[in-house]
Amino acid sequence: MSIEPSVRVEDKLFYNRYLVDAGRAHIKVRPHTTPSPELLTMLKACPARCYELNDKGQVEITVDGCIECGTCRVICEGSGDIEWSYPRGGYGVLFKFG
Amino acid sequence: MIEEKFDAIVVGAGMAGNAAALTLAQRGLKVLQLERGEYSGSKNVQGAILYADMLEKLIPDFREDAPLERHLVEQRFWMMDDRSHTGLHYRSDDFNEEKPNRYTIIRAQFDKWFSQKVREAGATVLCETTVTELAQDAYGRVIGVRTDRADGEIHADVVVLAEGVNGLLGTRAHLRERPKPDKVALAVKEMHFLPRETIEARFNLKGDEGMVIEAAGTISRGMTGMGFIYANKECISLGIGCLVADFQRTGETPYGLLDRFKRHPSVAPLIEGSEVKEYAAHLIPEGGFKAIPQLYGEGWVVVGDAAQLNNAIHREGSNLAMTSGRIAAEAIFQVKSRKDPMTAENLALYKTMLDESFVIKDLKKYKDMPALMHTQSQNFFLTYPELVSRAMQNFLRVDGTPKVEKEKTTFKSFIKARSWSGLFGDAFRLARAWR
Ligand SMILES: Cc1cc2nc3c(=O)[nH]c(=O)nc-3n(C[C@H](O)[C@H](O)[C@H](O)COP(=O)(O)OP(=O)(O)OC[C@H]3O[C@@H](n4cnc5c(N)ncnc54)[C@H](O)[C@@H]3O)c2cc1C
Numbered sequence: 001m002s003i004e005p006s007v008r009v010e011d012k013l014f015y016n017r018y019l020v021d022a023g024r025a026h027i028k029v030r031p032h033t034t035p036s037p038e039l040l041t042m043l044k045a046c047p048a049r050c051y052e053l054n055d056k057g058q059v060e061i062t063v064d065g066c067i068e069c070g071t072c073r074v075i076c077e078g079s080g081d082i083e084w085s086y087p088r089g090g091y092g093v094l095f096k097f098g
Numbered sequence: 099m100i101e102e103k104f105d106a107i108v109v110g111a112g113m114a115g116n117a118a119a120l121t122l123a124q125r126g127l128k129v130l131q132l133e134r135g136e137y138s139g140s141k142n143v144q145g146a147i148l149y150a151d152m153l154e155k156l157i158p159d160f161r162e163d164a165p166l167e168r169h170l171v172e173q174r175f176w177m178m179d180d181r182s183h184t185g186l187h188y189r190s191d192d193f194n195e196e197k198p199n200r201y202t203i204i205r206a207q208f209d210k211w212f213s214q215k216v217r218e219a220g221a222t223v224l225c226e227t228t229v230t231e232l233a234q235d236a237y238g239r240v241i242g243v244r245t246d247r248a249d250g251e252i253h254a255d256v257v258v259l260a261e262g263v264n265g266l267l268g269t270r271a272h273l274r275e276r277p278k279p280d281k282v283a284l285a286v287k288e289m290h291f292l293p294r295e296t297i298e299a300r301f302n303l304k305g306d307e308g309m310v311i312e313a314a315g316t317i318s319r320g321m322t323g324m325g326f327i328y329a330n331k332e333c334i335s336l337g338i339g340c341l342v343a344d345f346q347r348t349g350e351t352p353y354g355l356l357d358r359f360k361r362h363p364s365v366a367p368l369i370e371g372s373e374v375k376e377y378a379a380h381l382i383p384e385g386g387f388k389a390i391p392q393l394y395g396e397g398w399v400v401v402g403d404a405a406q407l408n409n410a411i412h413r414e415g416s417n418l419a420m421t422s423g424r425i426a427a428e429a430i431f432q433v434k435s436r437k438d439p440m441t442a443e444n445l446a447l448y449k450t451m452l453d454e455s456f457v458i459k460d461l462k463k464y465k466d467m468p469a470l471m472h473t474q475s476q477n478f479f480l481t482y483p484e485l486v487s488r489a490m491q492n493f494l495r496v497d498g499t500p501k502v503e504k505e506k507t508t509f510k511s512f513i514k515a516r517s518w519s520g521l522f523g524d525a526f527r528l529a530r531a532w533r
């Protein structure tokens with residue numbers, strides 16, 4: 001999974017403000033042994049790079065940097081790979097400009 | 099449970115929800131509006147061009163205090179290949195009028211202002227509240243909503259779903275399907291800050307004059323997509339979006355695409371030295387007329403992006419959202435005035451009224467466009483921009499080649515890339531979809 005070297009998503013997310021709802025992830029990945037093609041797509045398609053492969057080759061999500069676009073829901077909810085909701089009211093990304 | 103019963107609950111405080119809540123409150127209805135963000139606008143992303151006409155219908159004197167950035171006097175369309183762009187620019191002093199027609203805005207700030215108007219009109223606005231599902235009775239009629247607040251069930255005669263493109267509640271209640279990957283685009287955008295004078299010098303602007311660039315071509319790597327560069331007062335909105343299905347197919351990353359766009363030799367000098375202050379992403383409905391779902395039912399109506407009311411060809415969305423919100427509210431007011439119940443039969447009035455407006459008429463006009471752009475994305479977004487660039491360069495470069503030969507070369511390159519029938523077919527299909 002090669003990412004364009006100059007692009008560091010972490011740096012981009014650093015510009016943003018978030019109120020993280022600790023311990024209450026609004027998106028959950030269904031436990032699996034081998035990831036579906038849909039889940040693998042998310043390694044690249046998520047604009048905040050929330051999806052990553054762990055060392056067992058499974059796809060994991062860390063929602064702290066999520067910008068709540070819904071792309072992973074459009075791609076993965078139908079196959080049952082993820083459960084997707086919005087964060088609780090007031091939590092999540094807080095755009096200053098939008 | 100909140101014991102109070104409302105005439106209407108509006109879910110979402112974006113363009114559509116604010117227009118609906120404002121109109122309902124102005125007509126004297128008891129309105130509750132629920133928004134999951136810290137304030138109206140804190141979750142919303144747009145380019146953003148505001149179309150004055152549709153806002154004027156809601157707030158005639160909006161120019162007095164709305165947070166507007168620049169009024170547009172110039173529009174540039176760029177067809178890009180990797181090293182060049184071929185542009186069509188339109189600029190007119192006519193746009194420097196007393197009541198300008200289009201403005202750039204910053205959504206988080208604009209929505210906050212809009213929400214204040216909704217409150218002043220008498221609606222109750224509750225932010226930091228996520229609606230988790232619709233409350234339905236035993237017959238499936240929508241009777242209210244459930245929220246993530248303690249004892250969060252609230253009842254109303256009608257629920258206006260202005261929940262934006264993801265439309266989670268509607269899907270959960272089986273009122274409509276989840277958006278499909280080939281019917282929504284994912285856009286990423288950044289806010290680039292520069293001193294005001296620098297922006298004005300770089301874009302040839304004076305005072306509050308503004309300009310926008312819409313760009314298409316190899317920047318989307320053969321995917322159906324567009325880039326944009328909009329001048330605000332002290333910052334530049336810059337972004338790019340492509341169909342989700344295309345990201346899925348190609349494995350391109352959204353941020354990779356954005357960074358390539360920023361590094362393009364035509365773009366880089368415009369943002370040089372800027373300070374980036376935000377990175378955002380959002381979906382845009384792209385399915386057009388054929389993707390519009392059921393718009394009303396027992397105790398509910400759906401407006402704005404949640405109803406996929408978006409004109410991707412003209413980059414219009416917020417105006418369709420505002421107009422559908424206003425029209426839904428007017429229909430609800432009429433049903434209420436007749437003391438009729440909020441049944442599907444009565445709420446069908448909303449669709450009748452919307453069909454008569456520019457919203458549905460415009461979307462109908464381009465009904466074949468989304469499918470054409472998607473199936474022909476390689477040609478429209480890769481092959482043609484490259485061909486046009488080569489043709490332009492061939493035309494302009496003075497190198498001793500006789501002009502007749504230059505023309506022949508250009509001609510041949512087009513035929514070679516697309517064949518006669520391909521060229522005619524594309525032109526024909528495009529013309530038909532445009533009709
Ligand atoms: C990058 C980009 C550029 C664009 N450029 C333009 C442009 O230049 N001009 C133009 O006219 N249009 C443009 N659009 C389209 C335009 O932004 C949308 O059409 C418009 O915002 C739709 O308004 P809406 O009210 O339907 O949805 P939104 O503005 O998305 O509002 C939905 C609201 O509902 C809230 N919400 C959602 N679910 C819940 C829930 N369960 N509980 C509580 N609250 C909820 C959200 O927080 C949000 O505030 C652009 C879009 C994008 C992404």
Ligand code: SF4
Pocket residue numbers: 027045046047048049050051065066067068069070071072073
């Ligand atoms: S909603 Fe968007 S940003 Fe959040 S995890 Fe899904 S794809 Fe990534």
